[in-house]
Amino acid sequence: MPMLVATTPGDEVVPLGPTLSIFDPVHIGIDEFGHPVRVPMIYRNMLIGGEPGAGKSALLNAVVAHAALSLDCRLCLLDGKQVELGQWRHCADAFVGPSLDRALALLRRLSIMMDRRYAYLLDCERRKIQPADTFTAYLVAVDEIAYFSATAGKKQEREEFSSLLRDLVARGRAVGIIVVAATQRPSSDIIPTSLRDLFAWRFAGRCTTDSSSDIVLGHGWAAQGWSANTISPTNPGAGLLIDEGGTPRLVKTAYLDDATCAAIARYAATLRGTVRQAQPLKAVA
Numbered sequence: 001m002p003m004l005v006a007t008t009p010g011d012e013v014v015p016l017g018p019t020l021s022i023f024d025p026v027h028i029g030i031d032e033f034g035h036p037v038r039v040p041m042i043y044r045n046m047l048i049g050g051e052p053g054a055g056k057s058a059l060l061n062a063v064v065a066h067a068a069l070s071l072d073c074r075l076c077l078l079d080g081k082q083v084e085l086g087q088w089r090h091c092a093d094a095f096v097g098p099s100l101d102r103a104l105a106l107l108r109r110l111s112i113m114m115d116r117r118y119a120y121l122l123d124c125e126r127r128k129i130q131p132a133d134t135f136t137a138y139l140v141a142v143d144e145i146a147y148f149s150a151t152a153g154k155k156q157e158r159e160e161f162s163s164l165l166r167d168l169v170a171r172g173r174a175v176g177i178i179v180v181a182a183t184q185r186p187s188s189d190i191i192p193t194s195l196r197d198l199f200a201w202r203f204a205g206r207c208t209t210d211s212s213s214d215i216v217l218g219h220g221w222a223a224q225g226w227s228a229n230t231i232s233p234t235n236p237g238a239g240l241l242i243d244e245g246g247t248p249r250l251v252k253t254a255y256l257d258d259a260t261c262a263a264i265a266r267y268a269a270t271l272r273g274t275v276r277q278a279q280p281l282k283a284v285a
Protein backbone atom coordinates (compact mmCIF):
# COMPACT_ATOMS: atom_id res chain seq x y z
CA MET A 1 0.00 0.00 0.00
CA PRO A 2 1.67 3.27 -1.06
CA MET A 3 1.95 6.02 1.52
CA LEU A 4 -0.54 8.83 0.98
CA VAL A 5 -0.15 12.44 1.88
CA ALA A 6 -2.55 15.36 1.82
CA THR A 7 -1.65 18.98 1.27
CA THR A 8 -3.40 21.37 3.64
CA PRO A 9 -4.43 24.91 2.59
CA GLY A 10 -1.26 26.15 4.31
CA ASP A 11 0.71 23.84 1.99
CA GLU A 12 1.72 21.55 4.81
CA VAL A 13 2.10 17.93 3.84
CA VAL A 14 0.18 15.63 6.18
CA PRO A 15 0.63 11.86 6.09
CA LEU A 16 -2.61 9.89 5.95
CA GLY A 17 -3.57 6.38 6.92
CA PRO A 18 -3.90 3.71 4.26
CA THR A 19 -7.10 3.78 2.24
CA LEU A 20 -9.27 0.91 1.12
CA SER A 21 -9.45 -0.63 -2.33
CA ILE A 22 -12.55 -1.55 -4.25
CA PHE A 23 -10.81 -4.87 -4.84
CA ASP A 24 -11.10 -5.52 -1.06
CA PRO A 25 -14.27 -7.27 0.13
CA VAL A 26 -16.79 -4.81 1.55
CA HIS A 27 -17.86 -5.25 5.19
CA ILE A 28 -21.65 -5.14 5.19
CA GLY A 29 -22.58 -6.54 8.61
CA ILE A 30 -22.69 -9.74 10.63
CA ASP A 31 -24.39 -13.08 10.16
CA GLU A 32 -26.58 -14.89 12.67
CA PHE A 33 -23.49 -16.30 14.41
CA GLY A 34 -21.99 -12.84 14.80
CA HIS A 35 -19.37 -13.44 12.13
CA PRO A 36 -18.47 -10.55 9.85
CA VAL A 37 -20.04 -10.65 6.40
CA ARG A 38 -17.73 -9.26 3.72
CA VAL A 39 -18.70 -9.28 0.11
CA PRO A 40 -16.42 -8.81 -2.89
CA MET A 41 -18.02 -6.11 -5.04
CA ILE A 42 -15.54 -5.85 -7.91
CA TYR A 43 -16.87 -7.72 -11.00
CA ARG A 44 -20.26 -7.94 -9.27
CA ASN A 45 -23.49 -5.99 -8.77
CA MET A 46 -25.90 -5.85 -5.84
CA LEU A 47 -29.69 -5.60 -5.71
CA ILE A 48 -31.28 -4.42 -2.46
CA GLY A 49 -35.04 -4.75 -1.95
CA GLY A 50 -37.47 -4.45 0.91
CA GLU A 51 -40.37 -2.50 2.29
CA PRO A 52 -39.97 1.14 3.36
CA GLY A 53 -37.81 1.35 6.49
CA ALA A 54 -36.30 -2.11 5.96
CA GLY A 55 -32.76 -0.70 5.98
CA LYS A 56 -31.99 -0.57 2.25
CA SER A 57 -30.38 2.86 2.26
CA ALA A 58 -28.29 1.90 5.28
CA LEU A 59 -26.80 -1.04 3.35
CA LEU A 60 -26.34 1.11 0.27
CA ASN A 61 -24.49 3.67 2.41
CA ALA A 62 -22.19 0.98 3.83
CA VAL A 63 -21.17 -0.05 0.31
CA VAL A 64 -20.82 3.56 -0.86
CA ALA A 65 -18.69 4.37 2.22
CA HIS A 66 -16.24 1.62 1.31
CA ALA A 67 -16.13 2.79 -2.30
CA ALA A 68 -15.67 6.42 -1.23
CA LEU A 69 -12.63 5.43 0.80
CA SER A 70 -11.24 3.43 -2.11
CA LEU A 71 -9.17 5.76 -4.25
CA ASP A 72 -9.24 3.19 -7.04
CA CYS A 73 -12.99 3.67 -7.40
CA ARG A 74 -15.05 6.63 -8.59
CA LEU A 75 -18.65 7.21 -7.61
CA CYS A 76 -21.80 7.98 -9.60
CA LEU A 77 -24.83 8.39 -7.36
CA LEU A 78 -28.49 8.54 -8.36
CA ASP A 79 -30.94 9.36 -5.61
CA GLY A 80 -34.41 10.68 -6.34
CA LYS A 81 -34.78 11.65 -2.67
CA GLN A 82 -31.32 13.28 -2.62
CA VAL A 83 -30.80 12.80 1.13
CA GLU A 84 -30.13 9.06 1.16
CA LEU A 85 -26.85 9.34 -0.74
CA GLY A 86 -26.45 13.11 -0.63
CA GLN A 87 -23.76 13.08 2.03
CA TRP A 88 -21.38 11.47 -0.46
CA ARG A 89 -21.92 14.05 -3.21
CA HIS A 90 -18.58 15.77 -2.63
CA CYS A 91 -16.80 12.45 -3.18
CA ALA A 92 -18.73 11.67 -6.35
CA ASP A 93 -17.99 12.36 -10.00
CA ALA A 94 -21.75 12.65 -10.52
CA PHE A 95 -24.67 13.11 -8.15
CA VAL A 96 -28.13 12.98 -9.72
CA GLY A 97 -31.20 13.98 -7.72
CA PRO A 98 -34.80 13.88 -8.94
CA SER A 99 -34.03 14.45 -12.62
CA LEU A 100 -34.63 11.69 -15.13
CA ASP A 101 -32.92 13.80 -17.83
CA ARG A 102 -29.71 13.97 -15.81
CA ALA A 103 -29.97 10.29 -14.91
CA LEU A 104 -30.26 9.40 -18.60
CA ALA A 105 -27.37 11.68 -19.55
CA LEU A 106 -25.21 9.97 -16.91
CA LEU A 107 -26.14 6.43 -17.93
CA ARG A 108 -25.53 7.25 -21.61
CA ARG A 109 -22.04 8.51 -20.76
CA LEU A 110 -21.31 5.43 -18.66
CA SER A 111 -22.49 3.28 -21.53
CA ILE A 112 -20.10 4.98 -23.96
CA MET A 113 -17.28 4.64 -21.42
CA MET A 114 -18.08 0.95 -20.99
CA ASP A 115 -17.84 0.34 -24.76
CA ARG A 116 -14.53 2.21 -24.96
CA ARG A 117 -13.11 0.24 -22.05
CA TYR A 118 -14.04 -3.00 -23.80
CA ALA A 119 -12.37 -1.76 -26.98
CA TYR A 120 -9.25 -1.03 -24.92
CA LEU A 121 -9.28 -4.45 -23.27
CA LEU A 122 -9.73 -6.06 -26.68
CA ASP A 123 -6.69 -4.19 -27.99
CA CYS A 124 -4.71 -5.41 -24.96
CA GLU A 125 -5.95 -8.98 -25.46
CA ARG A 126 -7.42 -8.93 -21.94
CA ARG A 127 -10.79 -9.85 -20.48
CA LYS A 128 -11.16 -7.63 -17.43
CA ILE A 129 -9.63 -4.80 -15.46
CA GLN A 130 -7.08 -5.52 -12.76
CA PRO A 131 -5.99 -3.66 -9.60
CA ALA A 132 -3.88 -0.60 -10.47
CA ASP A 133 -5.20 -0.69 -14.03
CA THR A 134 -5.10 2.24 -16.43
CA PHE A 135 -8.68 3.04 -15.56
CA THR A 136 -10.39 2.98 -12.18
CA ALA A 137 -13.56 1.16 -11.18
CA TYR A 138 -16.87 2.99 -10.95
CA LEU A 139 -19.56 2.38 -8.36
CA VAL A 140 -22.98 3.34 -9.69
CA ALA A 141 -25.41 3.51 -6.76
CA VAL A 142 -29.12 3.97 -7.36
CA ASP A 143 -31.48 4.63 -4.46
CA GLU A 144 -34.96 3.75 -5.60
CA ILE A 145 -34.77 2.32 -9.08
CA ALA A 146 -38.55 2.71 -9.37
CA TYR A 147 -38.35 6.49 -9.21
CA PHE A 148 -36.36 6.55 -12.46
CA SER A 149 -37.83 3.44 -14.12
CA ALA A 150 -41.51 3.76 -13.22
CA THR A 151 -42.39 7.18 -11.80
CA ALA A 152 -40.54 10.20 -13.21
CA GLY A 153 -40.66 11.56 -16.78
CA LYS A 154 -42.21 10.06 -19.87
CA LYS A 155 -42.71 6.37 -20.59
CA GLN A 156 -40.12 6.36 -23.35
CA GLU A 157 -37.52 7.97 -21.06
CA ARG A 158 -38.26 5.52 -18.26
CA GLU A 159 -37.84 2.66 -20.70
CA GLU A 160 -34.54 4.08 -21.87
CA PHE A 161 -33.41 4.33 -18.22
CA SER A 162 -34.34 0.68 -17.59
CA SER A 163 -32.59 -0.52 -20.69
CA LEU A 164 -29.39 1.49 -20.03
CA LEU A 165 -29.29 0.29 -16.42
CA ARG A 166 -29.84 -3.30 -17.48
CA ASP A 167 -27.01 -3.00 -20.00
CA LEU A 168 -24.64 -1.62 -17.34
CA VAL A 169 -25.57 -4.43 -14.96
CA ALA A 170 -25.18 -7.02 -17.71
CA ARG A 171 -21.95 -5.82 -19.30
CA GLY A 172 -20.24 -3.45 -16.87
CA ARG A 173 -18.64 -5.94 -14.50
CA ALA A 174 -15.50 -6.85 -16.42
CA VAL A 175 -14.64 -3.19 -17.06
CA GLY A 176 -15.05 -2.28 -13.39
CA ILE A 177 -18.54 -0.79 -13.41
CA ILE A 178 -20.35 -1.97 -10.30
CA VAL A 179 -24.08 -1.28 -9.95
CA VAL A 180 -25.73 -1.28 -6.52
CA ALA A 181 -29.43 -0.57 -6.76
CA ALA A 182 -32.16 -0.41 -4.14
CA THR A 183 -35.92 -0.53 -4.41
CA GLN A 184 -38.82 -0.45 -1.99
CA ARG A 185 -41.00 -1.86 -4.75
CA PRO A 186 -39.78 -5.41 -5.31
CA SER A 187 -42.37 -6.22 -7.95
CA SER A 188 -41.93 -7.94 -11.30
CA ASP A 189 -42.46 -4.73 -13.28
CA ILE A 190 -39.54 -3.03 -11.48
CA ILE A 191 -37.32 -6.10 -11.12
CA PRO A 192 -38.10 -8.54 -13.92
CA THR A 193 -36.44 -11.93 -13.46
CA SER A 194 -34.11 -11.28 -16.37
CA LEU A 195 -32.73 -8.19 -14.55
CA ARG A 196 -32.72 -9.76 -11.07
CA ASP A 197 -30.64 -12.69 -12.22
CA LEU A 198 -27.88 -10.35 -13.41
CA PHE A 199 -27.18 -9.21 -9.83
CA ALA A 200 -24.60 -11.47 -8.21
CA TRP A 201 -25.52 -10.21 -4.72
CA ARG A 202 -29.14 -9.81 -3.69
CA PHE A 203 -30.31 -8.60 -0.30
CA ALA A 204 -33.94 -8.79 0.76
CA GLY A 205 -34.77 -6.68 3.79
CA ARG A 206 -38.19 -7.20 5.31
CA CYS A 207 -40.74 -7.73 2.53
CA THR A 208 -44.51 -7.60 2.91
CA THR A 209 -45.13 -10.82 0.98
CA ASP A 210 -43.34 -14.05 0.15
CA SER A 211 -43.60 -13.22 -3.52
CA SER A 212 -41.82 -9.86 -3.17
CA SER A 213 -39.09 -11.66 -1.21
CA ASP A 214 -38.80 -14.16 -4.07
CA ILE A 215 -38.58 -11.33 -6.58
CA VAL A 216 -35.38 -10.16 -4.87
CA LEU A 217 -33.85 -13.50 -3.88
CA GLY A 218 -35.04 -15.69 -6.73
CA HIS A 219 -38.09 -17.77 -7.41
CA GLY A 220 -38.83 -20.62 -5.01
CA TRP A 221 -36.81 -19.55 -1.96
CA ALA A 222 -39.89 -18.62 0.09
CA ALA A 223 -41.33 -22.10 -0.45
CA GLN A 224 -38.08 -23.53 0.91
CA GLY A 225 -38.41 -21.45 4.08
CA TRP A 226 -36.33 -18.44 3.04
CA SER A 227 -38.67 -15.50 3.02
CA ALA A 228 -37.84 -11.94 4.05
CA ASN A 229 -41.50 -11.73 5.08
CA THR A 230 -40.50 -13.53 8.29
CA ILE A 231 -38.20 -10.69 9.34
CA SER A 232 -39.59 -8.57 12.13
CA PRO A 233 -40.61 -5.03 11.19
CA THR A 234 -38.87 -3.95 14.39
CA ASN A 235 -35.53 -5.29 13.16
CA PRO A 236 -34.40 -2.90 10.40
CA GLY A 237 -31.18 -3.88 8.69
CA ALA A 238 -31.93 -7.59 9.07
CA GLY A 239 -32.41 -9.41 5.80
CA LEU A 240 -31.53 -12.35 3.62
CA LEU A 241 -28.42 -12.18 1.47
CA ILE A 242 -27.83 -14.48 -1.45
CA ASP A 243 -25.14 -14.71 -4.09
CA GLU A 244 -25.19 -16.42 -7.46
CA GLY A 245 -25.78 -20.08 -6.86
CA GLY A 246 -25.71 -19.83 -3.05
CA THR A 247 -28.26 -20.28 -0.29
CA PRO A 248 -29.73 -17.24 1.47
CA ARG A 249 -28.23 -16.33 4.81
CA LEU A 250 -29.53 -14.09 7.53
CA VAL A 251 -27.53 -10.89 7.88
CA LYS A 252 -27.79 -7.83 10.07
CA THR A 253 -26.26 -5.00 8.12
CA ALA A 254 -23.76 -2.54 9.53
CA TYR A 255 -25.34 0.80 10.28
CA LEU A 256 -23.62 4.14 9.80
CA ASP A 257 -25.68 6.91 11.38
CA ASP A 258 -25.86 10.34 9.77
CA ALA A 259 -22.99 11.81 11.78
CA THR A 260 -20.72 8.86 11.00
CA CYS A 261 -21.59 8.95 7.29
CA ALA A 262 -20.90 12.68 7.23
CA ALA A 263 -17.52 12.23 8.95
CA ILE A 264 -16.45 9.42 6.59
CA ALA A 265 -17.68 11.41 3.59
CA ARG A 266 -15.67 14.47 4.66
CA TYR A 267 -12.56 12.38 5.13
CA ALA A 268 -13.07 10.63 1.77
CA ALA A 269 -13.65 13.97 0.03
CA THR A 270 -10.43 15.28 1.55
CA LEU A 271 -8.57 12.22 0.36
CA ARG A 272 -10.01 12.58 -3.10
CA GLY A 273 -9.47 16.30 -3.33
CA THR A 274 -6.02 16.68 -1.90
CA VAL A 275 -4.33 13.35 -1.80
CA ARG A 276 -1.40 12.53 -3.94
CA GLN A 277 0.83 9.53 -3.65
CA ALA A 278 3.99 10.32 -1.77
CA GLN A 279 6.97 10.58 -4.07
CA PRO A 280 9.87 8.84 -2.41
CA LEU A 281 9.23 9.00 1.33
CA LYS A 282 12.33 11.17 1.78
CA ALA A 283 10.76 13.92 -0.30
CA VAL A 284 7.88 14.04 2.18
CA ALA A 285 10.01 14.28 5.30
Ligand SMILES: Nc1ncnc2c1ncn2[C@@H]1O[C@H](COP(=O)(O)OP(=O)(O)OP(=O)(O)O)[C@@H](O)[C@H]1O
Nearest residue numbers: 051052053054055056057058184236237253254255
Ligand atom coordinates in the same frame (compact mmCIF):
# COMPACT_ATOMS: atom_id res chain seq x y z
N1 LIG B 1 -28.50 -2.14 10.24
C1 LIG B 1 -29.28 -1.36 11.00
N2 LIG B 1 -29.19 -1.40 12.34
C2 LIG B 1 -29.98 -0.62 13.12
N3 LIG B 1 -30.90 0.23 12.64
C3 LIG B 1 -31.04 0.31 11.32
C4 LIG B 1 -30.25 -0.47 10.43
N4 LIG B 1 -30.62 -0.18 9.17
C5 LIG B 1 -31.58 0.73 9.26
N5 LIG B 1 -31.85 1.03 10.55
C6 LIG B 1 -32.87 1.97 11.06
O1 LIG B 1 -33.97 1.93 10.19
C7 LIG B 1 -34.22 3.23 9.66
C8 LIG B 1 -34.65 3.11 8.21
O2 LIG B 1 -33.54 2.63 7.47
P1 LIG B 1 -33.36 2.99 5.93
O3 LIG B 1 -33.58 4.44 5.68
O4 LIG B 1 -32.06 2.42 5.49
O5 LIG B 1 -34.59 2.18 5.32
P2 LIG B 1 -35.02 2.09 3.80
O6 LIG B 1 -35.35 0.68 3.56
O7 LIG B 1 -34.00 2.70 2.91
O8 LIG B 1 -36.34 2.99 3.83
P3 LIG B 1 -37.01 3.77 2.59
O9 LIG B 1 -37.42 2.75 1.60
O10 LIG B 1 -38.17 4.47 3.24
O11 LIG B 1 -35.96 4.72 2.07
C9 LIG B 1 -32.93 4.00 9.85
O12 LIG B 1 -33.15 5.38 10.01
C10 LIG B 1 -32.36 3.38 11.09
O13 LIG B 1 -32.91 4.00 12.24
